[in-house]
Structures are given as C-alpha cells and as structure tokens.
Amino acid sequence: MVDGVGLAQPRPSSFGPLYDGPPIIEVRDLGISYGGKPALRDASFDIYRHEIFGIIGPANSGKTSFLRALNRMDDFTTGMEVRGSIHINGKDVNDWRNLYALRSRIGVVLPLPVGLPLSVYDNVAFSPRLRGIRKKAQLDEVVERCLTRAALWDEVKDRLGSLGSLLSGGQQQRLTIARALSQEPELLLLDEFSIAVDPVTTMRIEDVLKDLRSELTIVLVTNLVQQARRLADRTAFFLTGELVEIGATEDLFEGNVKDERTTGYIEGRYG
Amino acid sequence: MFTATALNRRSYRRQSVAKAVFCLMTVALVIPVLLILGTLVVKGAPAISWEFLFTAPTNNMTAGGIFPALVGTIWLVVVALLASVPIGVAAALYLSEYAPDNLLTRAINLAIVNLAGVPSIVHALFGFGAFVLFFRFNASILAASLTLAVMTLPVVIVATRESLQAVPHAFREACWNMGATRWQTIRKVVLPNSISGILTGVILEVSRTSGETAPIMFTGAAMFVPFLPQSVFDQTMALSYHLYNVSTQLTDVPEELTYGVALVLIAIVLLMNAVSIGFRIYLRGLKKW
Numbered sequence: 001m002v003d004g005v006g007l008a009q010p011r012p013s014s015f016g017p018l019y020d021g022p023p024i025i026e027v028r029d030l031g032i033s034y035g036g037k038p039a040l041r042d043a044s045f046d047i048y049r050h051e052i053f054g055i056i057g058p059a060n061s062g063k064t065s066f067l068r069a070l071n072r073m074d075d076f077t078t079g080m081e082v083r084g085s086i087h088i089n090g091k092d093v094n095d096w097r098n099l100y101a102l103r104s105r106i107g108v109v110l111p112l113p114v115g116l117p118l119s120v121y122d123n124v125a126f127s128p129r130l131r132g133i134r135k136k137a138q139l140d141e142v143v144e145r146c147l148t149r150a151a152l153w154d155e156v157k158d159r160l161g162s163l164g165s166l167l168s169g170g171q172q173q174r175l176t177i178a179r180a181l182s183q184e185p186e187l188l189l190l191d192e193f194s195i196a197v198d199p200v201t202t203m204r205i206e207d208v209l210k211d212l213r214s215e216l217t218i219v220l221v222t223n224l225v226q227q228a229r230r231l232a233d234r235t236a237f238f239l240t241g242e243l244v245e246i247g248a249t250e251d252l253f254e255g256n257v258k259d260e261r262t263t264g265y266i267e268g269r270y271g
Numbered sequence: 272m273f274t275a276t277a278l279n280r281r282s283y284r285r286q287s288v289a290k291a292v293f294c295l296m297t298v299a300l301v302i303p304v305l306l307i308l309g310t311l312v313v314k315g316a317p318a319i320s321w322e323f324l325f326t327a328p329t330n331n332m333t334a335g336g337i338f339p340a341l342v343g344t345i346w347l348v349v350v351a352l353l354a355s356v357p358i359g360v361a362a363a364l365y366l367s368e369y370a371p372d373n374l375l376t377r378a379i380n381l382a383i384v385n386l387a388g389v390p391s392i393v394h395a396l397f398g399f400g401a402f403v404l405f406f407r408f409n410a411s412i413l414a415a416s417l418t419l420a421v422m423t424l425p426v427v428i429v430a431t432r433e434s435l436q437a438v439p440h441a442f443r444e445a446c447w448n449m450g451a452t453r454w455q456t457i458r459k460v461v462l463p464n465s466i467s468g469i470l471t472g473v474i475l476e477v478s479r480t481s482g483e484t485a486p487i488m489f490t491g492a493a494m495f496v497p498f499l500p501q502s503v504f505d506q507t508m509a510l511s512y513h514l515y516n517v518s519t520q521l522t523d524v525p526e527e528l529t530y531g532v533a534l535v536l537i538a539i540v541l542l543m544n545a546v547s548i549g550f551r552i553y554l555r556g557l558k559k560w
Contacts, residue, residue, distance in 0.1 A: 071448065073444075073447070073448075076444075076447055078371060078372050100452050101450065102450075103447065103449065103450040104449065104450025105450070106448075107448075108448035108449075110441070110445070110448075114441045114442060114445040116445060116446070116460055117460065117464050118459075126446070126449060126451075127449045130450060130451055176445070179445075179449065180449075183449055
C-alpha cells in the first residue's frame with residue numbers, strides 16, 4: 001500500500017467473495033498526455049483480484065486514457081505519452097517486450113460495439129485461433145460458451161455464419177463481450193459498454209458481469225453513476241484528469257466522502 | 272400563412288438557374304466524349320474484322336492487321352503489373368498500416384503525389400537512362416514495362432492506401448485489443464475488406480498503361496517487328512505506338528485503318544474501365560458493415 005489519494009482498503013462486498021492477496025493492478029504516479037496536453041495526472045491506486053472496480057467521471061476526465069494505458073495502446077496511438085508506472089501481476093506493463101502477449105490477456109469492450117466483418121463464429125473464434133487452437137470441436141465449445149455467457153447464444157445460434165458486423169447494435173455489443181471473454185482474460189476492461197445497448201440488455205449484461213467476478217477482475221468505466229453503484233465494489237471518481245477520490249462504492253453513494261466534489265457529481269450537480 | 276413570400280420565390284428562381292447552369296456544364300462535358308467515340312466508331316468500324324485483329328501489318332503498314340501490336344500491348348501491361356502491383360501494394364500497406372506519422376513518411380507521401388504529376392515524357396527519358404542504358408536491358412519489353420510500372424506506381428499506391436483506409440479504424444483497434452499483431456490484423460480483417468478497392472486500382476492502372484505512348488517509344492516499342500515477342504528481352508510493337516506511327520509517321524495509310532487502330536485501343540481501355548466499374552458495383556453489394 002502507498003500513501004496517496006484515498007487508497008481505501010477494500011472491504012467485504014455485499015455480493016461477492018472477499019478479495020485478498022496482493023493487488024492485480026498497481027498504479028503509481030500515472031500521468032497521461034496527448035501531444036503535451038495532459039489527460040490524467042499523478043494517479044496512484046490499486047485494483048484487487050476479483051473485484052469490479054468502477055471508474056466514474058464526466059467526459060475528458062481521463063477514464064478511457066487510463067484503460068488505454070493499461071493494455072499499452074499508447075504504442076498504437078501517436079502522441080500519447082504515459083509517465084509513472086502500472087504493474088499488472090507485479091510486472092510493469094512497460095517491461096513486456098511482447099505487447100501482443102500482454103493484450104491477449106486483457107479483454108476490452110469499447111463504448112461503440114465493433115462486430116468485426118467476419119461471421120459471428122469467426123468473431124468469437126478469432127482470439128482462440130490466435131492462441132493456436134485449431135480443432136473444430138474445441139473452437140465450437142469456446143464459441144458456444146462465450147456467446148452463452150454474453151447472453152447472445154440463443155439469438156444467434158442458428159446463424160453463426162452470418163456477418164457479425166450486420167447484427168443489431170445491442171447484439172454487436174454482446175458479441176464484443178463474447179469476444180473479450182474468448183480471450184480467457186484475467187482482466188476485463190469495460191469502457192461505457194452500455195451506451196449503444198438498450199436497458200433490458202444492459203441489465204442482462206450486468207448480471208453476467210456479476211457472475212464473472214469469481215473468475216476475473218473487471219475495470220468498469222461508466223458515466224452512469226447508478227451502474228457503478230449496481231456493480232462496482234469500489235469506485236474511483238476522476239475529474240478533468242485528476243483522481244479525486246477512491247472508496248468503497250456504498251460509502252461514496254452514502255455521502256461518506258472525503259471530497260465534496262464526489263457527492264456533487266454523484267448527485268448530478270455537474271458533469 | 273402557407274404562402275410563398277417574395278424571398279421564397281426569389282430563392283426558388285435562383286436555385287432553378289443554378290441547377291440549369293450545372294446541368295449545361297455536364298452536357299458540355301459529355302459532348303466531346305460522344306464526338307470522339309462516335310467518330311471512331313463510324314470511321315473505324317469498317318476496318319474491324321477477325322483478319323484485322325489477328326494478322327500482322329503488310330505493305331509497309333498500309334494494309335493488314337494489328338496482331339503483333341495487340342499482343343505486344345498485352346505483354347507490356349502484364350509485365351508492368353507484375354512489377355508495380357507487388358511493390359505498390361507493399362508500399363501502401365507499409366504507409367497505411369505500419370509507418371508512424373512523421374516527417375519522413377510525409378515526405379514519402381509527397382514524393383508519391385509528385386511522382387504522379389511527372390509528365391510521361393520525363394518518365395520515358397528516365398526509363399531510357401535507367402533501364403535501357405544503365406541496367407543494359409536495351410530496348411525491350413522489360414525496359415518499357417518497368418518504365419510504365421514506375422509511372423503507374425502512384426496509381427496503385429494511392430488506390431491501395433485509400434481502400435485500406437476505408438476499412439474503419441475501430442476494426443483494427445478491436446483486433447489489437449485482442450492481442451493480434453498488426454500483420455494478423457491486416458491479413459484477417461483489413462486485406463479481405465480492401466482487396467476489392469485494390470483490384471479496382473489495378474484495373475485502372477491497366478487501362479492507363481495500355482494507352483501510354485511516350486514512356487515506351489524510347490524504351491522498347493518498335494515501329495515494326497515481323498514476329499511476336501518471345502521473351503521480355505525482345506522489342507515489341509504496341510497499339511498506342513502503332514497508332515502514333517500510322518497516323519503521323521507514315522504516309523499512304525488508309526484512313527479507316529488508322530481509325531480502326533484507335534477504336535481497338537479505346538475499346539480495350541473502355542472495356543477495362545467497364546470491368547472496373549462493374550467490379551466495384553458488385554463488391555459494393557457485398558459490403559460487410
């Protein structure tokens with residue numbers, strides 16, 4: 001543990017196992033900027049195994065930049081600079097020589113669904129194939145399992161050969177989640193996944209996420225504060241590149257805050 | 272309430288005038304095309320026959336057919352494609368998918384645009400100096416095709432790059448996020464969805480290559496070769512150069528023969544363009560997003 005902004009100790013969650021052991025992600029003095037323009041400044045915090053870690057905050061608060069730094073997408077983004085350090089499983093993400101190996105262990109779901117212009121089946125089999133799985137039976141099994149978990153199997157099981165990019169928006173987002181799960185990730189990053197999804201589907205996906213917590217760690221960026229309240233064990237509040245506060249989600253929502261701005265945002269006074 | 276004001280009426284009138292002017296310009300644009308095609312068809316069609324297409328010229332090219340020139344043009348185009356497509360596609364892939372956006376790549380992009388603007392006679396002299404003299408290919412199909420390849424490289428690169436960039440960036444990010452390398456992403460997602468545009472660019476290149484005269488006249492085209500080319504080191508006749516000769520260099524060539532050559536040449540180019548357009552329409556129907 002380090003001193004810093006509100007590094008609240010995790011506490012037993014109301015809907016899951018108690019996390020223990022060392023943190024899976026340790027962020028220290030993280031600063032991110034694009035072409036010299038800062039997007040995130042001096043953030044330090046830990047994320048624990050098997051927790052759903054919520055990040056809330058208005059636009060341009062640095063939430064997405066943090067996710068991009070986690071899986072080293074700065075490597076693919078011109079002008080993006082990252083300072084400070086992020087350790088995943090105790091290893092600095094900058095020490096990975098093979099970034100593809102790092103990324104293959106992190107599932108990412110972006111705000112807008114991306115059905116790759118491949119069949120539904122090939123979308124989900126993409127990552128297993130990258131891992132070298134070739135046997136049809138094995139691939140079939142992964143595809144069915146991941147689509148089922150993403151609450152999409154029943155809708156597409158009869159048309160696995162049709163194009164993933166032609167599914168409806170909500171279906172494509174669940175396809176994206178299935179694809180992320182097919183990576184068998186240790187870490188699942190969700191960036192405002194429900195923007196393009198209807199409320200009913202959102203609730204179904206949220207149920208899936210709660211189930212998944214026993215297997216992996218989820219970082220949930222959302223601009224729906226109630227979604228963070230429903231899902232997250234702990235929540236961080238980012239505001240214009242500053243980590244304002246971090247705490248057990250219930251504490252934040254019950255007004256148990258160190259910084260009044262947090263309550264202000266949660267109650268919708270700005271943002 | 273629902274009556275047109277004076278201002279409404281004036282806007283409406285002006286809009287009608289604007290529409291009429293634009294329409295007139297479009298018609299003016301079509302007239303020369305129709306005139307050229309019409310003249311060629313009317314004056315050249317009588318010359319067209321199987322014999323014209325498949326026999327060699329005779330009587331000092333004042334009679335007979337165009338077969339060696341037709342075959343020569345095919346040779347030139349195919350060899351030029353073999354050289355320019357691999358290089359152009361690879362360069363476009365690098366520029367679009369790998370290269371960082373820095374001063375060097377911007378300079379390269381600028382160079383490509385400028386290469387497209389170089390007059391064909393300059394390419395011809397470059398090809399003569401480089402391929403005929405320096406590499407000692409002499410005047411040959413190889414030298415002429417390489418000159419054509421250099422000239423049409425920008426077409427291939429630009430067409431390829433544009434069709435690569437038409438594939439949404441989100442697809443690439445989604446693949447990278449799953450741990451795919453750039454090459455895996457290109458092979459599995461980007462190329463399959465841009466190959467249509469690349470092929471369209473290639474077909475356009477064919478139509479341009481087959482019509483060029485200047486780049487081949489010093490580098491490999493001959494006025495008259497009594498036999499068909501046997502290898503890339505032979506000189507050859509070519510339709511475009513043949514047209515230049517029968518229309519300006521030789522006397523006593525019957526008018527219909529000259530128009531016949533022009534008609535065949537333009538028919539090849541139009542056929543290629545039609546294939547390209549049809550291909551594009553077909554592939555648009557297969558659009559995957």
